[in-house]
Amino acid sequence: MSVMSFSIPRTIYYGEGSLDKLAQLQGKKAAIVTGGSSMKRFGFLDQAESLLKKAGIDSILIDGVEPNPSVETVQKGAKAMLDFSPDWIVAIGGGSALDAAKVMWCFYEHPELAFEDIIQPGSMPSLRNKAKFIAIPSTSGTASEITAFSVITDTKKHIKYPIVAADMVPDIAILDPSLPMTMPKHITANTGMDVMCHATEAVVSTAATAFTDPYAIQAIKMVLEHLPVAYHEPKNLKAREAMHEASALAGMAFTNASLGLVHSMAHKIGGEFGVTHGLANAILLPYVIAYNRKFTDKYAYAEKILGVADLAQAIKEMNQKMDIPSCFRDCSEVDFNEEKFKEVLQRMSQNAFEDPCTLTNPGTPTAADVQMLYEAAYYGTEVK
Structure with a gap:
């Protein structure tokens, strides 16, 4: 080693x-x-x-x-x-x-x-x-x-x-939890799912270690428990404190273990369409988990510790409860024009493939894999 x-x-x-x-x-x-x-x-x-x-x-x-x-x-x-x-x-x-x-x-x-x-x-x-x-x-x-x-x-x-x-x-x-208590509901949702994405990608990163996993898995646990509460009860101090701490814990994990394809793809689709980073992460995460499961058993490892049957499904359900769309085509935050999506798809996929975060994603994804994932996340179709 x-x-x-x-x-x-x-x-x-x-x-x-x-x-x-x-x-x-x-x-x-x-x-x-x-x-x-x-x-x-x-x-x-x-x-x-x-x-x-x-x-x-x-x-x-x-x-x-x-x-x-x-x-x-x-x-x-x-x-x-x-x-x-x-x-x-x-x-x-x-x-x-x-x-x-x-x-x-x-x-x-x-x-x-x-x-x-x-x-x-x-x-x-x-x-x-x-x-x-x-x-x-x-x-x-x-x-x-x-x-x-x-x-x-x-x-x-x-x-x-x-x-x-x-x-x-x-x-x-x-x-200080008094600051995030002022967040509107949609920002609470988007930023909270950014925490989930940081922690989840840190767990499965090829650079993850016994030092980073405890921070990442604890952050996932806290998000599952407290994000829906913070979303529906914005003045709930306990939930706000927990999410603020979960964000920092996930940060400790990914700043050492790095990230993966979700962030590579969110960076580039954000640059092309202006979609909020956390929202892009929330939409992309279940699709990338479906792709990555072929290359890593770390999702199963985390699920066993957390007592969760299917992490991707839990994320989909949490997104739905917070009015986060399941695919980019249904996203109303920005104009995801299909013609423009098709026009930029190949370039955007290549740029995401070349993003530094791709280096620590499980497996050996190609630019074609990234394009397939973008198409699945745009149309809401199954990952091949």
């Missing part, structure tokens, strides 16, 4: 009121990165700014990060950081805000780099030369707050690039 590694996040503060830890930071300046207006509307930005001020830290706000953060957005944010010179970067909001802030951080520390310089594994230079990083998620899904991953969209090429670098794991993650 070759030498392997297992890394866990630096510091995690979790539980109700954990946002107050911002008042205990030591520093001079902080750049707060966020997305749309929800963090402002619910008072969390004002609270964060007030807590930083209590710590004697001046702050600026870099907002407007879009749901699929673009290269242009991270470059614009990095320029604002260069002008302000923060020693802390505080990302607060959904996974997109956290992902964007990580890459802004890179360009702030290394302004000479172009985006193309960091998209290959191992190409990210060292960070923490100018600033440290705090991540405060408002959604329970991406686990960007404790992972080495970021996903950035090249809007000109219509491709989402997963960027992986150990240095991007935040110095501090704050998991």
Whole structure:
């Protein structure tokens, strides 16, 4: 067996009121990165700014990060950081805000780099030369707050690039359940299924180990038990805490074990059609499980521990309870025009096949296999 590694996040503060830890930071300046207006509307930005001020830290706000953060957005944010010179970067909001802030951080520390310089594994230079990083998620899904991953969209090429670098794991993650309690139901569903996908793909990854499996399987257990409750009872603090923790646990698993075809395919169909990442994962997951079962017994292993007869069926039933469509053709979030789907299918399949996440999928999938899976997930047909 070759030498392997297992890394866990630096510091995690979790539980109700954990946002107050911002008042205990030591520093001079902080750049707060966020997305749309929800963090402002619910008072969390004002609270964060007030807590930083209590710590004697001046702050600026870099907002407007879009749901699929673009290269242009991270470059614009990095320029604002260069002008302000923060020693802390505080990302607060959904996974997109956290992902964007990580890459802004890179360009702030290394302004000479172009985006193309960091998209290959191992190409990210060292960070923490100018600033440290705090991540405060408002959604329970991406686990960007404790992972080495970021996903950035090249809007000109219509491709989402997963960027992986150990240095991007935040110095501090704050998991305060008061933030996700403000999520609308459909976002609770989509982000929660992102957690399920992270955990499930980590279990069957060819890089999974005895170190990663416990985190992944516990995350699956928590999602099965608590996501439907969080969806139907948005103010249920116990369910919100559990989903926030499940997201982080799944993140610990997949940041060490990596992912698989579901994410490869979700990245590319998201780049082509603009569908939300978690929703794409939720739709794709049962189809990829059906394909992967031919190559791995790890689903059966997880099912035995969890006491679940058929994980794919349990996922389908949970999707249905949360109004997630069973195939892309029935998806109303974006326009999944059949003519465009056929037009981009071959290119999208090749791009997904070449995605880094494909490398740790069970078996040896081909671009033709990926195309078959896209067609099954689009039309809602059986996997061949």
